[in-house]
Amino acid sequence: MKQFQDLLYEKSGQGVSFTGLLEAMVSEVTIVTAVHNIKSNKGSKTAGVDRMKMDKYLQMPKEELFQLIQSNISNYKPKPAKRKYIEKANGKKRPLGIPTVLDRIIQECMRLILEPICEARFYPHSYGFRPYRAQKHAIRDIVNVINASVKSKDQPVWAVEGDIKGCFDNINHRLLLKKLWRIGIHDKRVLKIISQMLKAGYIDQDLYHATEMGTPQGGILSPLLSNVYLNDFDWYVGRCYMEPHRQCKHKCNDTRRLKWSGITPKYNFRYADDWVILTSTEQEAFRMKHELTKYFKHRMKLELSQEKTYVTDLRKNGIHFLGYIVKAERKRKTPDPATWSDNLVGKPFPDMERLTKKIHTLQKEVRKIGLYTQSNTQAAQIQYVNSVIMGLAQYLQPSICSHAYHAIDRRVNNTALAVWKNLFPKQYNQMQVPLKELSNLPHRHEGYDSKTFAIQIDGKWFGITYAFITHSRYESKPFDQKMTPYTEDGRRRYVNYRTKHKPLPCDRPSINTPEDIALSIYASGKGWKANFEYFMNREYAYNRDKGKCKCCGRYFSELIPKHCHHVNPRLPIERINKVPNLAWLCIPCHRMVHNSPIPPELDAKAVRKIKKYREKLKK
DNA sequence: GGGCGTGTCAC
RNA sequence: UUUGUGACACGCCC
Numbered sequence: 001m002k003q004f005q006d007l008l009y010e011k012s013g014q015g016v017s018f019t020g021l022l023e024a025m026v027s028e029v030t031i032v033t034a035v036h037n038i039k040s041n042k043g044s045k046t047a048g049v050d051r052m053k054m055d056k057y058l059q060m061p062k063e064e065l066f067q068l069i070q071s072n073i074s075n076y077k078p079k080p081a082k083r084k085y086i087e088k089a090n091g092k093k094r095p096l097g098i099p100t101v102l103d104r105i106i107q108e109c110m111r112l113i114l115e116p117i118c119e120a121r122f123y124p125h126s127y128g129f130r131p132y133r134a135q136k137h138a139i140r141d142i143v144n145v146i147n148a149s150v151k152s153k154d155q156p157v158w159a160v161e162g163d164i165k166g167c168f169d170n171i172n173h174r175l176l177l178k179k180l181w182r183i184g185i186h187d188k189r190v191l192k193i194i195s196q197m198l199k200a201g202y203i204d205q206d207l208y209h210a211t212e213m214g215t216p217q218g219g220i221l222s223p224l225l226s227n228v229y230l231n232d233f234d235w236y237v238g239r240c241y242m243e244p245h246r247q248c249k250h251k252c253n254d255t256r257r258l259k260w261s262g263i264t265p266k267y268n269f270r271y272a273d274d275w276v277i278l279t280s281t282e283q284e285a286f287r288m289k290h291e292l293t294k295y296f297k298h299r300m301k302l303e304l305s306q307e308k309t310y311v312t313d314l315r316k317n318g319i320h321f322l323g324y325i326v327k328a329e330r331k332r333k334t335p336d337p338a339t340w341s342d343n344l345v346g347k348p349f350p351d352m353e354r355l356t357k358k359i360h361t362l363q364k365e366v367r368k369i370g371l372y373t374q375s376n377t378q379a380a381q382i383q384y385v386n387s388v389i390m391g392l393a394q395y396l397q398p399s400i401c402s403h404a405y406h407a408i409d410r411r412v413n414n415t416a417l418a419v420w421k422n423l424f425p426k427q428y429n430q431m432q433v434p435l436k437e438l439s440n441l442p443h444r445h446e447g448y449d450s451k452t453f454a455i456q457i458d459g460k461w462f463g464i465t466y467a468f469i470t471h472s473r474y475e476s477k478p479f480d481q482k483m484t485p486y487t488e489d490g491r492r493r494y495v496n497y498r499t500k501h502k503p504l505p506c507d508r509p510s511i512n513t514p515e516d517i518a519l520s521i522y523a524s525g526k527g528w529k530a531n532f533e534y535f536m537n538r539e540y541a542y543n544r545d546k547g548k549c550k551c552c553g554r555y556f557s558e559l560i561p562k563h564c565h566h567v568n569p570r571l572p573i574e575r576i577n578k579v580p581n582l583a584w585l586c587i588p589c590h591r592m593v594h595n596s597p598i599p600p601e602l603d604a605k606a607v608r609k610i611k612k613y614r615e616k617l618k619k
Numbered sequence: 620g621g622g623c624g625t626g627t628c629a630c
Numbered sequence: 631u632u633u634g635u636g637a638c639a640c641g642c643c644c
Contacts, residue, residue: 040624041633041634084631084633085632086632096634097633104633111635127636128630128635128636129634129635130636132636132637134629134638135628135630135637136629136638137637216633217634218632218633219634220634220635221634222635223630223636272630272635273630322629323628323629358627358628383625383626384625384626386626387625387626387639387640389627390626390638391626391627391638391639391640392627392628393627393639394627394638394639395628395637396628397638578622579621579623579643580623580643
């Protein structure tokens with residue numbers, strides 16, 4: 001699969017167009033990969049309008065699922081989506097379109113093939129919905145551009161901050177298909193299916209609604225399609241200045257000469273429907289806003305909100321982008337005059353308005369600790385609070401955030417004080433312990449003397465962590481544009497990038513949460529042992545066991561035939577085929593597990609393992 | 620080195 | 631009963 005995707009990416013980068021994509025989309029390897037990718041999604045447990053869940057497909061024999069997809073694909077009619085509304089952060093509702101599970105599988109099959117093709121043509125400074133790219137990379141990119149021309153007269157300190165009205169919901173179907181064709185998808189059957197998908201409509205409270213425009217929020221393909229749609233906008237702005245060499249190889253691509261010919265530098269960045277353009281003069285910024293309003297209206301069939309598209313002087317105000325606020329400020333004075341300068345540099349700050357709201361919900365969770373009476377559930381709530389704190393802290397990491405960290409820590413600590421006073425009126429003072437003495441997150445808390453509120457279980461302390469331990473990683477290196485999952489080089493760069501930010505291994509005692517207890521109650525049932533799930537999971541088990549017999553350790557071959565053994569065959573259908581319950585054995589060992597006599601010359605280690613599996617069979 | 624699960628954030 | 635993609639963190643298992 002990976003090799004095929006690499007090939008698509010390479011060819012697409014060379015400008016090749018593709019036909020015959022449909023065959024690739026319904027090949028067995030694509031379907032297996034697609035099911036693997038989406039089965040662990042949260043949504044695999046929720047059904048679409050046909051009330052079918054993921055388990056249903058996992059428990060089919062594999063040929064049946066392949067046939068189900070392959071026989072319908074040439075004249076495929078997707079089902080309407082289920083309409084749901086979710087609260088957004090700003091209180092508004094966001095409409096969701098949930099396709100059926102089968103449609104999600106098919107969309108994922110299409111995404112596996114289409115994404116490499118599109119990725120090769122996407123604009124380098126587009127960051128939303130793309131593999132290996134995150135918000136922090138976009139922010140990093142913006143700051144770098146401001147800093148790169150720190151000495152020059154035309155430093156880009158003016159910004160146009162864009163807002164497209166209901167971007168997902170207003171995408172024009174005909175135009176999108178045209179753009180897909182232009183990007184190299186020349187398989188008419190595939191475009192037909194996408195068109196059917198877009199027009200499948202939705203069902204809201206048993207009523208069918210048709211969709212004339214937009215791509216369903218909730219569809220697996222939708223994010224990719226939105227990037228295809230807006231890719232032309234990226235290049236429309238970007239090819240003038242930022243990436244001139246990419247599309248006009250033989251023309252002048254020297255930025256200095258572009259400047260000479262009267263083009264004002266501009267730099268554009270996009271994250272999904274959020275975008276920012278930087279330029280050096282106020283006049284140019286307003287001209288861009290005006291020009292792009294027309295561009296969106298006529299070329300994109302989208303509307304740019306005039307009120308919410310701001311032109312900002314970065315020296316005076318910050319731009320709101322992805323939950324951060326980016327400003328251009330003077331460099332902080334350093335004692336060494338050699339490094340000090342009067343120049344402006346880009347600085348990302350946390351969006352404190354949003355953060356304050358998040359701290360309030362965090363404080364509510366801290367107060368919940370006081371509602372529990374058992375120390376185990378209190379500890380579980382502390383763990384939950386800690387995960388929220390660490391999540392927030394790590395999100396703020398790429399910005400200048402020490403101030404924000406202290407705001408979080410101060411408020412959490414104050415709330416905790418009130419909770420502890422209430423819980424332990426007499427001893428709450430003794431229940432503030434240094435971080436380094438906590439049993440939870442020991443690696444994180446190593447060497448920190450600051451005291452925090454904690455509770456004691458079996459002589460071990462479990463306490464609330466602090467945000468400030470997560471150090472600001474503001475000055476990390478620029479984003480490597482060559483990282484992509486679709487080339488050998490791109491993957492290598494990515495692995496290098498990741499290992500620099502090495503994770504710290506952590507050893508902590510586990511605590512029983514209410515969820516654990518719920519998980520221990522299972523219904524029993526009979527059914528297929530060799531269903532689709534089994535077919536997939538035994539491959540993972542094979543990789544885990546590295547192609548060796550789990551008992552005698554011999555590598556499998558034609559001479560040493562193998563068998564995938566169910567460790568506990570009495571488990572219910574939804575558990576029997578999970579990876580931990582599968583073990584690859586050579587045929588002789590497998591027979592011995594099922595009570596054939598063990599020859600005396602057999603290795604003692606192997607005998608022990610065989611006996612272990614025998615025990616598990618009996619239970 | 621792999622798999623599973625939980626949580627945070629963005630859109 | 632909340633879809634999707636990406637990033638990150640933690641835990642468990644082998």
